[in-house]
Each structure stands twice: as structure tokens, then as C-alpha cells.
Amino acid sequence: MTDAPWSTLLMEKTDLITPMAIRVAATLRLADHIAAGATSPEALAAQASVQPAALHRLMCHRVGAGVVRLTESGAYELTELGEQLREDNPTSGRAWLDIDGPIGRGDLAFFQLLESVRTGESVYASVYGQGFWEEVNADPELSATFDDRMAASMEWVLPALVAHGDWSKVRHLVDVGGGSGTLLAAVVENWPGMRGTLVDLPGPASAAAQSFTDIGLGDRCTAVAGSFFDELPRDGDVYLLSNVLLNWDDTQAINILSRCAEALAADGRVMVLEGLLDVQSDVTELDLRMLVYLNGRMRTRQEMQKLGAAAGLKLDAVTDFGHARSLVEFVPVASGRESAGPDAGN
Template identity: 30%
Template structure:
């Protein structure tokens, strides 16, 4: 399904009244839930071919017309929809296509996952600021990834959300990877294989392995088949704290190290260092605080890490210190057209 041909809206002009600006910020939790409702009901998919009356949308989704009308009116002020009050109809606005189900820049799966896994834990952020225990542990009674692994549906939803985020915000970074001389890549924490499949499609000579926990990487073979790279990219299950596949020319980790604190990152880097020969390359696709085309994304994700995990987003200095102290020489940090950066390093 193709996304509508519409240009991104200009950022809204900040209200001149500070109280009005603060009111918008304070209401953010309500907007998140409204976005979850329309994403879950697939309202945007219904409007892909053109406007509909609100009662038609309500019948198709099983939602009540009057509360739906009010939600749509609110989200129209956020550029997701365009409302015609006289006709009582609704159409997609400039941001609407980002919640379609099957587009390269869709964030629908992320909208579902964040509300189903992240929303409740953030009620405990006050506690986190006092004891430094992630809010998710206060909510679930265990580390987030342990809770996630208890239900296959949670794992599938999380993997889908991370895949959609990769397509939407990591695409430019993956396209900018300099794989000159690389014959084999191991994607450490590669989940369902979305990232390595995208890289392999652009580099037909490349071979690789998607490596992740067995219950996570189980989804990768089907995706690799659909991408027509399964003849060159295989999968392997394991724990990157215990070891990673050896002998590759390069190791790729997309948005992995930001999940973990420095001590845990050192353990992951140690396993990669053990598996890699001197001179092997390491590519990290991560945010770099204060850098990139959309530095606000890094700040938002840093808050996400604070609430959900032990990790954090890092500055250039942080990355240099982390990698340099664990057997890797940083060769460069490349900003891309998107919010992610590519950190290139060499195994010493």
C-alpha cells in the first residue's frame, strides 16, 4: 500500500502563552493513547484510498461514532487527520501515512508496542529518579526483557516495532555503511533480520548471520526468505553476553548497546572482541546525543532508556571512551540524513 503523496508539515509555531505551551506538553499522555486507539483500530488503513464519513469509519472498526469523532477531531490538530465538520468526514493529514500498516515509514507497530509495554511503567518514573531502578522493573517486578520473553506475542510485537523503527529512522544509516572489502557480517542482536536483510539487498556479494536469542531470531528465516537473501544470510541463536559467532570481517549492532549500561556493554564488546580477528570492523547504528539530523530523537530515547532499561543514549565522548576502553579504535562517527549515526571502529 503506497503512502499518500504529501509533504511533511512545518513544526507548529510555539504558542506565545507559556501556560498554553505547557498545557500541550502535559496532555501528551492523552495524545499517545488516542494514537494507540486509531492505530489498533486501523483507522488510517481505512482512509488510504480517500476520505470517509465518520459513521462509516465507526461501522468498519466497531467503534462508537461520537467518541471516535472527538478523538479524530483532536488528532486533526496534530496533523494526523483532516476533518470536514460540515460533511462529518475525515481524511488523512500530512502525518497520517506514518500509521499505515505496510509502508516503509510506518510506525504503527511502535504505536502499539509503546502503549502496551511502556505506558504503564512510566507511572513509576518518580521512583526511578530516587532509586535508579528502571520504572519497568517497578511495574513488572523483573527486568523488561525478562518480562517480554514470557509471552511469544510480546516478543513478536516488540520485534515488529523495532523493525518498523529501523525502516523509518535507521534506513539512512544502514544505506551509508561502508562495507568495502567486507565479505561476511554478523548482525549482533539482529532480531528478525530486518537490518541485515536491508544491507544484504544493497550488497549482493555479502554473506551474513543474524544472531540473537533463540526465541527472538526464530522470526528471521521467514523475513530473509521474503527479502530473497536467505541463500546468503543465515541465523544463529545465542546470548551475546556469552559469545557471538566468530570469523566475520565485520560486526554490526543496530541500536543494541544503548539498551545496556557501560558494564554490560563492556561484556558485549568483549564477546565481539573474542570472536573477531584483529582488524575486523565494528559498525554501530546508534544515536549520538547532540548530533544527527534530529537530535531531539536521541533525547527522547534517552528518557525511554531511563524508564525501561539500564541503558542510555551517549555523546561522542561517551562512545569514544566505551569503545576505546574495550579493545576497539573509533575510526569515525558519521552523521546521516536521519536521526541515527554510524559509529565505525576497528578491533585492535
């Protein structure tokens, strides 16, 4: 037990200054400028197009936060932590913190968290004048950045998904709301007998189609512009929803699952890839994001089971993939297959 005063402990957990200082530095790409040689205060201010004295004050706080250090000559040098803010670092967190990006903008809406807790509603529109999806879909740059971030977040779980079960029997995989197509391409590429269809709004669908062509999968993967609230391409063996249902309230989530159930082949299944509150312990932060950004929510296994039942599906298996991801598998109620129940796979 520490002897620090209670106020100090609370301040460490509630500090807004340090996180904002790091986010501003990420937005200004200060780590990239330092790595490129702008190590003096004057050179760094010039590269970032900011006021030098104000930047100096920001950098002094970041030294205290352990993100940069000052050399004896007065130059800035990145610490090991600061290196993770470089864009070319494989473990970079810069884009997630960029205040001008979709996730950074969403996080700034947390300053209105009190209103979300009081009302149970998203505050994103009250902060920015329109809802999260309306803003992202209306701005090609925000949309592309969002799809890139989602693709990056899937890198850790792709091997587990590809290795899961017997994909050899899947002739047609439909990735619903598939964004950049990274996930669909990874599975199809590993199974030569499989073809894939991605369904998303026109911008992401067009980008995914180009990506399929670029990586040599244009003859096996197609991208269809559409909404998961509308009729989906039919007779897929698997309909995959990756980080989709958590964005929506129960009514909309049931609508999405119903569209998948309507289109599903008789012996097919619906796979939902996202975190579960009673499986992963690290998704409570994301749950609050869904409240503030979107009126969405994370769910438990039993809550997923109820959504499926309302859409004519029964929960067949749940597999913990780690990295805040579970794979929830549904089969049609009329399939006659015995469900393993909500605890399957754990």
C-alpha cells in the first residue's frame, strides 16, 4: 500500500493534462519530426507549424511524462515510450491518438460523458453537429482512416480466425460491413476453394475491390456496395460480422442478424467477431466508447444468445481469441443442429 495522499492517487487516475499533451504531440507528429532530425526546439516548432514558446511548454511536460528526454546539448530525444508514437513503428499508437482522426475525435466527446451517463445516449452529435457514422461516411479521409484503424486492430486476431475450425467446407464467405477487406482476404487466401464477398458502403467497398485486385484475389473476392440493414447477397456459407453489432443498439443489432439469417444457406452459420463483457476483461473501456460515440454497447454471451434468438438464430459456440475478441457462432434455428450453448468453447 502506498503512502501517497489520497488526492495524489486520484489525480494520477484523473489527470487530463498528460493524455492531452501526448495526443496533441501525436496529432502534430512530433515523434516523426524528431526522428527526422528536428531535435532543437526551434526546428521542431518550425516543422510542426506551431508557436515555439507554447511548444516548449508542451515538451517540458512530455519530458516529465517520460515520452521525450533532453540531452545535455538541449536537444529532444525520444524515449522508448516516445518511439511508439512514430508512424513507421510497427507498434505505433500515433494514429489512434490523432485528434484529427475518427478515434481521436470520438475520444474528445468523452468530455461530455456525464451527459451520456445521465441520459443513456450518445453525445457525439451534440459535440460535432452530426452522428459519428454520418460524419465518418461523409468525409472520405475520415472513412479511409477509420477503415485503416479497424484493419490494424484485426492484425492480432487474424491468425486465430484463419486457424479456427474447418474452413475447407466453406465455399462462400460473406464479410458484412467488411471495411478494407483485410479480414476477408486473409481467410480466402488461405483456402483456395473459397470465394468471398464483402458488403459495405460505396467508399469502403470500392477501396476493398481495388485491394483485392492489387493482391491477386480479384477473381475470387468481390465487393458489393450496400448496407447491412438491406438485403444481403444470398446463400453464403458463412456471414461474418466483425466489430459490427457493438456499434448498434439491440433493435438494430437484431435487424443486422436477421438480414444475415435471411440470406444464409440452410447449413451455414453467422460468425460475430467482437469482445464479450463476460469473456474478456479489457473491453469495458470500449463499452463506454460505444455509449459515447454511437449508442452501441458491448454484450455478454447470454445477451448475444438473446439477440440471435430474436433473429431466428441459435448460439452454437463461443471461442475466446484474446486481444478483446471472441468468436460467437450462430446457426439457423431450423437447421436441427444441437446448439452447444452460450458457454461453448470456454
